[in-house]
Amino acid sequence: MREFSLPALYEVPSDGNLTDLIRRNAVQHPDVAVLGRKVAGAWTDVTATQFLAEVRAVAKGLIASGIRPGERVALMSRTRYEWVLLDFAIWSAGAVTVPVFETSSAEQVQWILGDSGTAAVIVESDAHAAAVKSVSDGLPELRRVWQLDRTGQGDEGGEGGRTGCVAELTAAGAEITEAEVDERSATAKADDPATIVYTSGTTGRPKGCVLTHRAFFAECGNVVERLKPLFRTGECSVLLFLPAAHVFGRLVEVASVMAPIKLGCAPDIRNLTEELATFRPTLILGVPRVFEKVYNSARAKAAADGKGKIFDRAARTAIDYSRALSSGRGPSVGLRIKHQVFDALVYRKLRAVLGGRGEYAISGGAPLGERLGHFFRGIGFTVLEGYGLTETCAATAFNPWDRQKIGTVGQPLPGSVVRIADDGEVLLHGEHLFTGYWNNEPATAEALADGWFHSGDIGTLDEDGYLAITGRKKEILVTAGGKNVAPAVIEDRIRAHALIAECMVVGDGRPFVGALLTIDEEFLARWVKEHGKPPGSTAVTLHDDPDLLAAVQQAVDDGNAAVSKAESVRKFRVLQAQFTQEAGHITPSLKLKRGVVAKDFADEIESIYRG
Structure with missing residues (x-):
């Protein structure tokens, strides 16, 4: 522990x-x-x-x-x-x-x-x-x-x-x-409820989290103080x-x-x-999908203007530059010169798309992905990743503006404690926590034990107190061969591809890991034009198109590079429908409701494991 x-x-x-x-x-x-x-x-x-x-x-x-x-x-x-x-x-x-x-x-x-x-x-x-x-x-x-x-x-x-x-x-x-x-x-009074926020309900009916005025004071007060340069009155x-x-x-x-x-x-x-x-x-708050869209849209526009190779070189330089900042040695002279050139050609335009005044963003709700984090820091727009739940009044950990560690969700909210249990579960303690679920004592007793909130997330703490989330305790898949698989790692990598809208890894009790994928319709229109497909083609009409499947396979291969062979996606199915809030597939904060997706697309999942 x-x-x-x-x-x-x-x-x-x-x-x-x-x-x-x-x-x-x-x-x-x-x-x-x-x-x-x-x-x-x-x-x-x-x-x-x-x-x-x-x-x-x-x-x-x-x-x-x-x-x-x-x-x-x-x-x-x-x-x-x-x-x-x-x-x-x-x-x-x-x-x-x-x-x-x-x-x-x-x-x-x-x-x-x-x-x-x-x-x-x-x-x-x-x-x-x-x-x-x-x-x-x-x-x-x-x-x-x-x-x-x-x-x-x-x-x-x-x-x-x-x-x-x-x-x-x-x-x-x-x-x-x-x-x-x-x-x-x-x-x-401070300990009276300010709000009852109902969880997004990835499983079962939403539960009402009771958050007090004290919880908001503890949460927001410590966020503002720790990120003081981002909250300057009259300037920001x-x-x-x-x-x-x-x-x-x-x-x-x-x-x-x-x-x-x-x-x-x-x-x-x-x-x-x-x-x-x-x-x-001067400050942007978003979820990873927003930042993925910014990156993918910029890349697609550059490609459409005949500048795709320049953009890709600029992106690699930004990532290399950011990684060098984390290395302790810093960027080399040659890398600094390349970075300055691409700042004039590419990075300034990207910052302008984000409003032109900001240098920081805060991302939460889902994992950002290391590559995307390095890309944005490399272009001069640092995305500080954080982590929290409804029960923690939002952020319970976040990267400080002056000591960011990309690939983690940062250090605990000042005034709170993060503990890793023997089974890897993240336990939380502090004044920012909810007081319980409205009209639901059994659920409250299960989630809050001895003053500690059991998050249901699996994570690790490094020597500097930076937290990394590796998956959900209840979402860990166990293949027929006994391999434990955390879906989020590979899903985030696959979803980073411009063509992919959503990805859900499957394989619990199955002989290998598979995935359900949906196509980003906005980017598909550009892809169709670039690859000479009939105008107006959709994910439905291109369902068996070898070029599209090859591009999707490339996204899957990139995701597989982040995990072991036993955890990698062996087969996938491209769905002809989208995961939507209206159908109950995703929450308003864009989290997958895995149970609903698995039920609605049971036939597609079965097809992965036939033959």
Whole structure:
């Protein structure tokens, strides 16, 4: 058994709650832009003073509408300014926020609202309202439903939510006094629930993780202090394009307000390049798939412009340069010169795509991959990989900005402890942990034992306390030959190929390891053109195309290079369908629901092992 800890850098308040942050900002930084919001398609600043006033106005409306202290108010919306506004308004009314992913099915909505005993729900769209209405008969505690956009006009079309329930709640609270808001805002104490975040549910029904105000203070306070250069008030900014309903999104929200730095919200990741160019953040938070897309899109564009070989040489140079930085000797003179040349030709353009101002990103939710980590650091845009779960209030480990160790998820959150059990499981301890699963004592008792959270992940700690995650305890495959296989290692390598959208390794109880693969449709269109295939060809029409299968085999071969022969993929099947959230194959944070995939594609898995 091995463990490692770092002393806390932030003193968690003995009491109080997260609404203290916005009142403090209005006093200490009244004219500092703490948020950016889209109005008529353009970013406008919201100062600390303005944000506090808007939050309190909406909180008055919630109080006037009968929301009581401790009651649960659900929030179902895309990532947008109003999400942050309503989150703090709910807390200011003394209530508890229950986030619901805007892609959730009616069945999932019913489970979350019913299990949490939600008294009111704020939805974004007509579709969300319809989903709630379709299951409302089974929700006896639900009293109110408010809607952000009544005309279908989103945040980018004008005043957005101000035409809906934000204006309605503001008007409803006109008679509520400032003293009443002050009293209600002080209701919740540090150890009271701030939110109940339902796990993505890779297996079984989602469980509601109860996260207190204290957990957010411990989490965000220590993140901000350890990454201080990335959170400079008045200088730094962050664009949130992850789902705000996800705990990683909430970390970004609260940490930005705590610092404070300017926070912008992007509701549609399909417009990410445009949003980055206009908002120009200094810090980006994302999941590995976002960074894979940036790399693959840049490589494809270079190839289309006849500069593919130059890009590949530049990528190799960036990786070599980053690895040399980690070697202790540093880059050679020749490598430095090559790096300077490619910085002028390639790297500056890539940094411009990422907004042009940033030097750092934080990646979580899934393994980033060593090669990708070195590539981005090599182009002058360091991606700091971290690790956490809903139960840990997001990051429980992350790479420090000044001592990054690529290939690991970093050191423990200051003030917390990481322990590796005898069976390799990662155990966690600290004030940032959840207090339990809502209405689920058996699951709580199983996950929390003697103050330690059993993560279910398998990992190792090196001599400097850097954690490496090697797989999920419950996802370890055991082949018929008795070989233990951690799927994540090879899946990440295969998925790094531009043609591959998703990869799921199979082989539990089977004679060898196989894989199910899906094709990235966006990149496929470019591949089709480059390889002279009929215009409009798809993964379905090219299912048996030898050139496509050869390219996929190359991706598999690259993945196999990362593991032993016994762990390597012997056979694969390219699926004619995609893994989607709607079908339940992946979570909103892009994690595979292996059980669902295995069930839906059972025939394809069986075909791997026939003959």
